[in-house]
Amino acid sequence: MKRLLSGITPSGDGSLHIGNYLGAVKQFTELAKTHECFLMVADLHALTTIQDKALLQKNTETLILYELALLGDLKNITFFRQSDVPMHAELQSILNNVTPLGLLKRAHAYKDKLARDVMEDDVNVGLFSYPMLMAADILLYKPDLVPVGKDQKQHVEITRDIAGRFNKIFSPVFKLPEPYIPEEVAVVLGTDGKRKMSKSLGNIISIFDDEEIIKKQVMGTYTDPQRIHANDPGHIEGNMVFTYLEFFGERGKTDELKKAYTEGKVSDIEVKNYLYDRLMKTFAPARKVYEELKRNPEKVKKILQDGAEKTHTVASQTMKEVRDATGITNQYSFFQYGLSHSPSDVQGLALISIDEFSRVEMRVGKVVEATYPEKSEKLIRLVVDLGDEKRVIFTGVRTLGYTIDDFLDKQFFFVTNLAPRKMMNEESQGMILAVDGADKPLFLSAEGMPLGAKIR
Numbered sequence: 001m002k003r004l005l006s007g008i009t010p011s012g013d014g015s016l017h018i019g020n021y022l023g024a025v026k027q028f029t030e031l032a033k034t035h036e037c038f039l040m041v042a043d044l045h046a047l048t049t050i051q052d053k054a055l056l057q058k059n060t061e062t063l064i065l066y067e068l069a070l071l072g073d074l075k076n077i078t079f080f081r082q083s084d085v086p087m088h089a090e091l092q093s094i095l096n097n098v099t100p101l102g103l104l105k106r107a108h109a110y111k112d113k114l115a116r117d118v119m120e121d122d123v124n125v126g127l128f129s130y131p132m133l134m135a136a137d138i139l140l141y142k143p144d145l146v147p148v149g150k151d152q153k154q155h156v157e158i159t160r161d162i163a164g165r166f167n168k169i170f171s172p173v174f175k176l177p178e179p180y181i182p183e184e185v186a187v188v189l190g191t192d193g194k195r196k197m198s199k200s201l202g203n204i205i206s207i208f209d210d211e212e213i214i215k216k217q218v219m220g221t222y223t224d225p226q227r228i229h230a231n232d233p234g235h236i237e238g239n240m241v242f243t244y245l246e247f248f249g250e251r252g253k254t255d256e257l258k259k260a261y262t263e264g265k266v267s268d269i270e271v272k273n274y275l276y277d278r279l280m281k282t283f284a285p286a287r288k289v290y291e292e293l294k295r296n297p298e299k300v301k302k303i304l305q306d307g308a309e310k311t312h313t314v315a316s317q318t319m320k321e322v323r324d325a326t327g328i329t330n331q332y333s334f335f336q337y338g339l340s341h342s343p344s345d346v347q348g349l350a351l352i353s354i355d356e357f358s359r360v361e362m363r364v365g366k367v368v369e370a371t372y373p374e375k376s377e378k379l380i381r382l383v384v385d386l387g388d389e390k391r392v393i394f395t396g397v398r399t400l401g402y403t404i405d406d407f408l409d410k411q412f413f414f415v416t417n418l419a420p421r422k423m424m425n426e427e428s429q430g431m432i433l434a435v436d437g438a439d440k441p442l443f444l445s446a447e448g449m450p451l452g453a454k455i456r
């Protein structure tokens with residue numbers, strides 16, 4: 001299956017309008033039928049323009065909910081947040097060194113900024129190096145396709161350029177990605193009928209706002225200014241209501257209305273009412289999912305955690321290749337990309353995906369001490385003998401009814417290559433392996449096996 005990657009930046013106010021839907025999200029859902037998709041909320045990119053804590057939080061949360069609601073089924077889709085995968089920033093810092101200044105100076109976003117409102121010396125470096133972070137976003141996943149709007153095409157070209165340079169200077173680590181811009185929706189014009197639909201231009205039709213707001217936006221949509229009376233023959237071309245009906249109307253009914261409109265047999269209001277009804281109908285399921293997700297923050301968090309876990313696996317593999325190719329890895333190297341701390345490990349036990357399983361080191365250990373730490377009602381502190389070393393490992397299973405007697409002097413399997421994690425002022429150096437039981441996690445017994453034995 002071919003792979004694609006794309007992202008949306010939570011700039012503006014993080015909301016999505018029908019232009020974003022047709023130009024981006026709908027493309028993703030179509031492509032997900034036949035592609036493995038990595039879709040990202042590019043919050044690090046938003047920092048280039050949004051430097052207000054509350055606003056960035058709100059925008060990012062809004063975009064996450066809206067996008068998830070519109071995507072619906074996440075089959076073939078890994079949905080994640082850029083800042084949850086630190087390898088993006090790491091790769092950017094390496095790409096810095098193979099990117100000539102001139103390449104970035106030619107980027108439209110930077111040039112537009114200069115043309116508009118700021119002096120070169122005042123442009124923040126984040127904005128200037130925006131295409132490089134985007135290159136890192138893309139190259140980490142080695143996608144075949146990068147679906148973007150027309151305005152982002154140049155960034156994908158810059159990415160190809162940077163990837164080509166890296167491959168030539170070091171070794172061919174990166175795949176050169178192709179931009180993918182479906183022609184018919186390349187740019188959806190706004191309700192003014194003149195400019196690209198964009199939040200900042202106030203010419204949008206929103207998806208998740210209150211019904212009255214959407215109704216107002218539809219009623220204010222540009223039609224045919226020459227048409228004064230409902231029985232004047234009207235024009236279809238450039239008439240935004242009909243443009244939108246191409247996407248949201250039913251074929252037969254839309255053709256009927258077109259004909260009636262050109263013959264002066266139907267009023268603007270009637271056509272607009274039809275568009276409004278179709279929009280409400282199209283987005284009813286997404287609006288419902290949105291309400292549901294909003295009420296269930298844990299569900300949203302779980303989706304993001306699953307996404308981060310999957311992306312860590314892919315991104316750290318690429319980073320390993322980059323470290324090797326550049327010579328950052330040498331004979332004294334020890335660095336390993338740690339496993340992500342995933343949703344299910346919040347209680348200090350490892351319930352893991354199959355991807356992580358492939359990278360997990362698992363050893364037999366004997367619990368030689370088990371105590372209840374002071375000031376904690378959840379944790380149990382284990383001292384685990386792995387044969388050649390003893391480790392402190394915290395596990396949070398008291399809330400599930402486990403006591404120290406369930407562990408003391410018994411042998412279990414432990415995950416031993418996790419990054420240490422600070423708990424109760426101590427480092428927890430691993431996790432006890434659990435399997436999903438009917439009502440609570442179960443610990444697999446390793447009784448009789450040699451201490452420290454590496455199972456995988």
Ligand code: ADP
Binds near residue numbers: 022185186200
């Ligand atoms: P906005 O211009 O409203 O701020 P963004 O620039 O954040 O939107 O774009 C998010 C995604 O939606 C991008 O993939 C972009 O190409 C797409 N997009 C935005 N506006 C339109 C539009 N009017 N027509 C088609 N696609 C659009």
Ligand code: TRP
Binds near residue numbers: 008133137146
């Ligand atoms: N810059 C893109 C936009 O504003 C969003 C984005 C960030 C992106 N990283 C990406 C798109 C990687 C495609 C691939 O729309």
